[in-house]
Amino acid sequence: MSLHTTVLGDHGSTIAFCHGLFGQGKNWTQIAKALSPDHRVLLLDMPNHGRSPWTETFDYVELADMVASHLEPEAPLALVGHSMGGKIAMCLALRHPELVERLVVVDVAPVTYASGREFVGYIDTMRQMDLTTLERRDQAEEALREAVPNPVVRSFLLQNLRRSDDGWHWQLNLDLLGEDMDGLVGWPDEKLGDTSYDGAVLWVGGAGSDYISDEHAAEMDRRFPRNRRVLVKGAGHWVHSEQPEVFLEVLRRFVR
Known part of the structure; x- marks a missing residue:
């Protein structure tokens, strides 16, 4: 599977970015532009997102293998992954360690989370929108306003709405993502066996996020024994967009 990829920079070591749920590779553009004078930077659209192909099932191991084949x-x-992309990146490092010189995981742990109820609500609202009646993008924003009151989140979701010759459509594979939320919030522990990744790992979490906690440390250490963890003040789950300068400095030091 060939994944849609944007390349910035043409020399230096390579850094690849894997975005989270509802995202696209372009979400990392600000960070990538700052790195591009010294690195070749790859911004990937994950399967079922952006301009990359869709899959019939949601399976982190299979997705990691697809990304590995594309990056080989x-x-x-250096591989950087946020949230869903962080789980894909972790699986890739565990299954294909020879491809990953070092790993950066942003605000997610190698565990199964309790619920994706908030995400299901977003997906249901997007699926129920009648795109055939849309004439302008602001009409879509208004249709989302009640279910998604946060304007930042609403704008983020609407990045996935595209207009073509046959009308408006969502680039996301909403049916798959909505129907397999258990797989999305899960972690393929049994499929990964006892594997561990012995390369250098940096965990970057938001101090205001609950995606990484002390109770996750044992599993982080078991799977990724050479890890160090950084909590960024003034940031929640979207660390790299909420505190881009701090995130960039931490990342630069790690990949230098």
């Missing part, structure tokens, strides 16, 4: 010609490289 660029390896070894």
Whole structure:
């Protein structure tokens, strides 16, 4: 599977970015532009997102293998993943360690989370929108306003709405993501066996987020024994967009 990829920079070591749920590779553009004078930066659209192909099932191991196959010609490289993309990146490092020179995981742990109820609500609202009646993008924003009152989240979701010759459509594979939320919030522990990744790992969490906690430390250490953890003040789950300068400095030091 060939994934849609944007490349910035043409020399130096390679850094590849894997975005989270509802995202696209372009979400990392600000960070990538700052890194591009010294690195070759790859911004990937994950399967079922952006301009990359869709899959019939949601399985972190299968997704990681797809991303690994796409990145193999660029390896070894530094791999950065946020949230869903962080789980894909962790699985990739565990299954294909020869491809990953070092790993950065942003605000997610190698565990199954209790619920994706908030995400299901977003997906249901997007699926129920009658796109055939849309004439302008602001009409879509108004249709989302009640279910998604946060304007930042609403704008983020609407990045996935595209207009083509046959009308408006969502780039996301909403049916799959909505129907397999258990897989999305889960973690394929049994499929991964006792594997661990011995390369250097940096965990970057938001101090205001609950995606990483002390109770996750044992599993982090078991799977990724050479890890160090950084909590960024003034940031929640979207660390790299809420505190981009701090995130960039921490990342630069790690990949230098």
